[in-house]
Amino acid sequence: MQLNIKKCKSITFSRRQSNVCFEYSINGTSIDQVSSMNGVIVDKKLTFSDHISAITAKAFSVLGFVRRNSQSFQDVYTLKAVYCSFVRSVLEYAACVLSPHHTSWSLRIERVQVTSVERPHQSSGL
Numbered sequence: 001m002q003l004n005i006k007k008c009k010s011i012t013f014s015r016r017q018s019n020v021c022f023e024y025s026i027n028g029t030s031i032d033q034v035s036s037m038n039g040v041i042v043d044k045k046l047t048f049s050d051h052i053s054a055i056t057a058k059a060f061s062v063l064g065f066v067r068r069n070s071q072s073f074q075d076v077y078t079l080k081a082v083y084c085s086f087v088r089s090v091l092e093y094a095a096c097v098l099s100p101h102h103t104s105w106s107l108r109i110e111r112v113q114v115t116s117v118e119r120p121h122q123s124s125g126l
Helices: 049-069 076-092 103-124
Strands: none
Touching: 049 076, 049 103, 076 103
8 A cells, every 4th residue: 555645634732831843754855844634733732722712713714605595485394404504504513522621612602593593583672
């Protein structure tokens, strides 16, 4: 089996205060160092705070897109399907890895969900 060196990345975790910078190479080709793997952003302390900030920002952006383009929708089930397809999928990506155990992380994610629920009630006059 051949190793595709262009697709190889390295990520370093350490308990040291200073950054640990190693230069890895395979067959003389340097390997890039990254801070995220498969779309999950981690910092050197292995917290997911940056990842949760990124996914909530993206979810709010997608929610704005959904709101602008679904203003004429009257059926609640259609709105739910659109929400689950576009917004919820962003929030649930890599959820098994995150498992937000800090209350502030859970509240940031729930804020997106609460904001999305407010819209159907406002349009129907409830």
